[in-house]
Amino acid sequence: MALKNVKSGLLEMTDAEIFDLLVLYADHCRKLNDPSGFKFFIDGFKAEEEDVLQVLPEKExxxxxxxxxxxxxxxPDYCLxxxxxxxxxxxxxxxxxEFTDELYRHVGFPNRFSEMGLYLGNYRKTPFGVHVDSCGVFSFPVAGVKRFRLWKPEYVKKNPSLDRAFKYEKHKKAxxxxxxxxxxxxxxxxxxxxIxxxxxxxxxxxxxxxxVDQPHKNMVAGSLKGLLDGKLGTTGAKVATAFKSLHSETGEVRELPDSYVQAIELLKNLTAEELQETFLKSWMQHISSQGFKxxxxxxxxxxxxxxIRLRSKKSLILWQHGLTGKGVVYFSFGGATVVSKNSGGLLKLVQALNAGDECLVGTALKGAGLKEDLRSLQVLSDAGAFA
Ligand SMILES: [Fe+2]
Structure with missing residues (x-):
């Protein structure tokens, strides 16, 4: 699909804006002496990491x-x-x-995430040739004319030589x-x-x-893994399994080792509340990144x-009451979750912040739990909650 002159707030992401972001991120890389996140191709060949730092955008x-x-x-041919x-x-x-919230309302919240990519240069072909990614892609040119050539998956299945190809004259018609x-x-x-x-x-x-490479079953398995890790305790960490006999003389396997028998008991005893809490916690943590990487x-x-106040009024700190422990509240922001026990103060503070207030931490949090609450707030802060 190619839409001309779209009306979208995203057009505020102009060439100047993108340049500023590139310099910001390049400065960050130079400071860490680590160009991760950038790739640079010369004549289609990927440059070594130590060389990438030399060719990144600068404020000048x-x-x-x-x-x-x-x-x-x-x-003569480069790609950043x-x-x-x-x-x-x-x-x-x-x-x-704003764009993704509306998109997700139509197609569902991604089980993985959305990410932002940038391609810049005078390169004649994408350096890795014709390819397919596990993501749907919305592209917004900010300088020059951009041309993408696309093939349907059925066609590439019949013509596998297109995979990673740079020469595809005879396939252009398709x-x-x-x-x-x-x-x-x-x-x-x-x-x-x-390409x-x-x-x-x-x-x-x-x-x-x-x-779109994360199926629902992986989400369910991921949530349950957290629950089981806690429930199985030290048994869960064992790397060998004690057994009485492996199989009968005829080869039949009918006896489970004790550790599995215990695991069955454990699963049978899971309550609906525990499952509800487990899934709700994972879901809250997942959506707290707002669908971004x-x-x-x-x-x-x-x-x-x-x-402190929220960095953005639209990026709330999410929270929920624990169902299995009294007074337990979970908070999530930007993919980070903290658990707070018996701190009404922290919940009140978060609710005030979510309402748009600017708050003095010391007024809201007092008493014995102060140290722990400050630690929790720091985790949310490191995840980008506050300004
Ligand atoms: Fe791609």
């Missing part, structure tokens, strides 16, 4: 085009990929959530070419094989990839003297 480039001018002088811009998208994250400029949006589903093409002129495109986080240091 002033714009995407400024960066391109610097790169073009060095490389960044898939961690979400980490630094503090100012405009609400635009992404493909579809999408063309987009700044202001436009393209979309292809997770099943579409694709980006260019005549060697510069383009920059950011995209939102919605991953990462929530932009800047940990505010928390003390009793801190004055």
């Amino acid at each position: 480039d002033q714009s995407l085009l400024g960066y391109h001018a610097r790169m073009k002088a060095l490389f 990929v960044c898939d961690e811009l979400l980490q630094v998208n503090h100012k405009k994250q609400h635009l992404l959530t 493909s579809e070419l999408l063309e987009a400029r700044p202001g436009d949006m393209t979309y292809w589903p997770s099943s579409a094989w694709h 980006a093409e260019s005549d060697g002129s510069f383009s920059a495109t950011w995209s939102l990839g919605v991953w 990462i929530v932009p986080g800047a940990g505010v240091k928390i003390s009793a003297k801190s004055r």
Whole structure:
């Protein structure tokens, strides 16, 4: 699908905005001396990590085009990929959530997540050739003209040589070419094989990839694993199983080792409440990332003297009462969960923050549980809850 001149808040993610994000993330990488999250390709070949740090965007480039001018002088064919811009998208994250919230209302909340990617350069072909990802992709060009060539999965199944191909002259007839400029949006589903093409002129495109590779059964299994880990205790960690006999003389296997018999008892004794609490806790933790791979986080240091408010009024701290322990409350933000026992103060504080208030931590939290509550708040803060 290629839509011209779409009306979306996402168009506020302009070339200037994307350049700022790139420099922010590049600065972060330079500080850590670690370019993870960036990939750089020269003539289709992936550059070594230590070299990537040398070619990242800098503030002095002033714009995407400024960066391109610097790169073009060095490389006739280069491609910069960044898939961690979400980490630094503090100012405009609400635009992404507005888009994905509406999307999720229609297609469901992703069991994996959405992520933000950026492709920039004058490369003639996607450096890894024709390929398919496990995600549906919305693309938003911010500079130049972007062309994507797509094939249906049925066609590639019959023509497997297309996989990772760079030369596909004879398959062009079976493909579809999408063309987009700044202001436009393209979309292809997770099943579409694709490659980006260019005549060697510069383009920059950011995209939102919605991953669809996590089936519900994995979510259920993941939640239960947490529950069972707790229930099985030290037995669960054993790496060998004691047994009386493996099988009868005829080869029949009919006897379970004791550890399994105990596991059956344990499963039979699980209550509906325990299951409800387990799944609700996992679900809350999952949705607390708002369907993104990462929530932009800047940990505010928390003390009793801190004055805090939510980073965004739309990104609430989620909470729920524990069902199996009295006075237990779980809180989640940005994929992190903390458990609080018998602290009405923390719940009141979170409710005030969620209502939009600015709060002085020391006024809300007092008494014996203060230290633990501050620790809990710090975890939520590190996950990006506060400003
Ligand atoms: Fe792709």
